[in-house]
Amino acid sequence: MTTGTDLPDAAPGLPTEPGTGGAPVLLQQRGHEYSRILALGAARGEIVVPNEELVGPIDSSDEWIRQRTGIVTRKRAGADVGAIDLAETAAREAIQKAGITADQIGVVLVSTVTNTVATPSMASLLAERLGAAPAAAYDISAACAGYAYGIAQADSFVKSGVADHVLVVGAEKLSDIVDPTDRSISFLLGDGAGAAVVGPSDTPGIAPTIWGSDGSKWDAIRMTSTYAEWRAGGEQPTIRQEGQTVFRWAVWEMVKxxxxxxxxxxxxxxxxAAFVPHQANMRIIDEFAKQLGLPSSVVIGRDITDTGNTSAASIPLATHRLLEENPSLHGGLALQIGFGAGLVFGAQVVVLP
Structure with a gap:
C-alpha cells in the first residue's frame, strides 16, 4: 500500500505532467463539437377514450372537461400493452428514420414514472429488445420534464465522447396509476411513447438547457400512498394533483x-418555428403562449386534444405530430419545455429534425 508521499511511478504509456509528483495524467476523450436530434418516433395507446366514458365516476360532463382542459379524447393502451411495448414501437421508428442501426446506439435513456417494477430499468429491457445492448441504459424519473432532461444528457454525452448516438424515450402507461373517481387528474391522462435519436451535427442543434426542481411543492402532484402502506392493507397508490397550485406554477414560474x-x-x-410545451392542459398552453408573446408564425403543439396528457411522452409526441402536419417546420427552431411532479422542469431550444 502506498501513502500520499509514496506514489508509484507513472503507469506505462500514460503521460505525466510537471508538478504532479510523477503521477499519471488520466487520458480524456473528446466527442463531437455539436449534437442534434436526428429523428423522432411515436406510439400512442390504441384505444380512443372520449370524455363521455369518464364523466360518470367524477360527476362531470364532456363540456366541463373540454372547457377546463381542451381534451376531447385521450389514447390509452389495452391490458396486454405495456409502456415498454409503446417505447419499443416509438424507438424503432426513430432509429429507422435516423438512418442508423440499433447497435450504433451507445446510451439508452427512458424517462418514465410507470415502469411496472423498481428494477430492472425499462431502459435496459428496451436496449435488449432493440438489439442495442451492451449500450449503457438507465431510467430517468423526472415525470413530465423527463424528455427535456434526457435531451440535455444526450447532448452532453455526444459532445463529451461518451456516445456517438443516444436514444431518448419518454414512455408512460398512466392509465395504470389513475383512480377513475379522482376529479383532479384522472380524466387528463393518456398512454404513449415518444422517442428521439440524438447524434453528431456539423452545426449547433441543441441549445443549453435550463432545468431544475422545487421539492418544496412535492405534494402538488403526488401518489396517494406508498407501496409499504399498500402492502399493509391500504388502497393501491394512484396519482393526484392540486390543480390550482400546478396551474399557477406552470403559467407564472415556467414562463420565466x-x-x-x-x-x-x-x-x-x-x-x-414552433413551441412545444408539455401537454398538461390547453389553458396552460394558451396562457404560456400569451405570456411569451409568441407571434402567429410560431406553430404551437396542441397534441393534448386527442392524445391527453402523457407525461414524459408528451413533448416528443406533440413534436412528431407537428412535423407530420407541417413539413415546412423541418430544420426550424423549437422551444420545448417540460414541467411536472417533483416539482421539476427543463427547457431548451432545439433544431427540429
Whole structure:
C-alpha cells in the first residue's frame, strides 16, 4: 500500500505532467463539437377514450372537461400493452428514420414514472429488445420534464465522447396509476411513447438547457400512498394533483424558465418555428403562449386534444405530430419545455429534425 508521499511511478504509456509528483495524467476523450436530434418516433395507446366514458365516476360532463382542459379524447393502451411495448414501437421508428442501426446506439435513456417494477430499468429491457445492448441504459424519473432532461444528457454525452448516438424515450402507461373517481387528474391522462435519436451535427442543434426542481411543492402532484402502506392493507397508490397550485406554477414560474431558455440559446420568440410545451392542459398552453408573446408564425403543439396528457411522452409526441402536419417546420427552431411532479422542469431550444 502506498501513502500520499509514496506514489508509484507513472503507469506505462500514460503521460505525466510537471508538478504532479510523477503521477499519471488520466487520458480524456473528446466527442463531437455539436449534437442534434436526428429523428423522432411515436406510439400512442390504441384505444380512443372520449370524455363521455369518464364523466360518470367524477360527476362531470364532456363540456366541463373540454372547457377546463381542451381534451376531447385521450389514447390509452389495452391490458396486454405495456409502456415498454409503446417505447419499443416509438424507438424503432426513430432509429429507422435516423438512418442508423440499433447497435450504433451507445446510451439508452427512458424517462418514465410507470415502469411496472423498481428494477430492472425499462431502459435496459428496451436496449435488449432493440438489439442495442451492451449500450449503457438507465431510467430517468423526472415525470413530465423527463424528455427535456434526457435531451440535455444526450447532448452532453455526444459532445463529451461518451456516445456517438443516444436514444431518448419518454414512455408512460398512466392509465395504470389513475383512480377513475379522482376529479383532479384522472380524466387528463393518456398512454404513449415518444422517442428521439440524438447524434453528431456539423452545426449547433441543441441549445443549453435550463432545468431544475422545487421539492418544496412535492405534494402538488403526488401518489396517494406508498407501496409499504399498500402492502399493509391500504388502497393501491394512484396519482393526484392540486390543480390550482400546478396551474399557477406552470403559467407564472415556467414562463420565466422558457424565457431563460430563449436567452441562453441566443434567439428571440419571433425566430422560433414552433413551441412545444408539455401537454398538461390547453389553458396552460394558451396562457404560456400569451405570456411569451409568441407571434402567429410560431406553430404551437396542441397534441393534448386527442392524445391527453402523457407525461414524459408528451413533448416528443406533440413534436412528431407537428412535423407530420407541417413539413415546412423541418430544420426550424423549437422551444420545448417540460414541467411536472417533483416539482421539476427543463427547457431548451432545439433544431427540429
Amino acid at each position: 424558465v422558457a424565457k431563460q431558455a430563449l436567452e441562453v440559446a441566443g434567439v428571440t420568440a419571433d425566430q422560433l
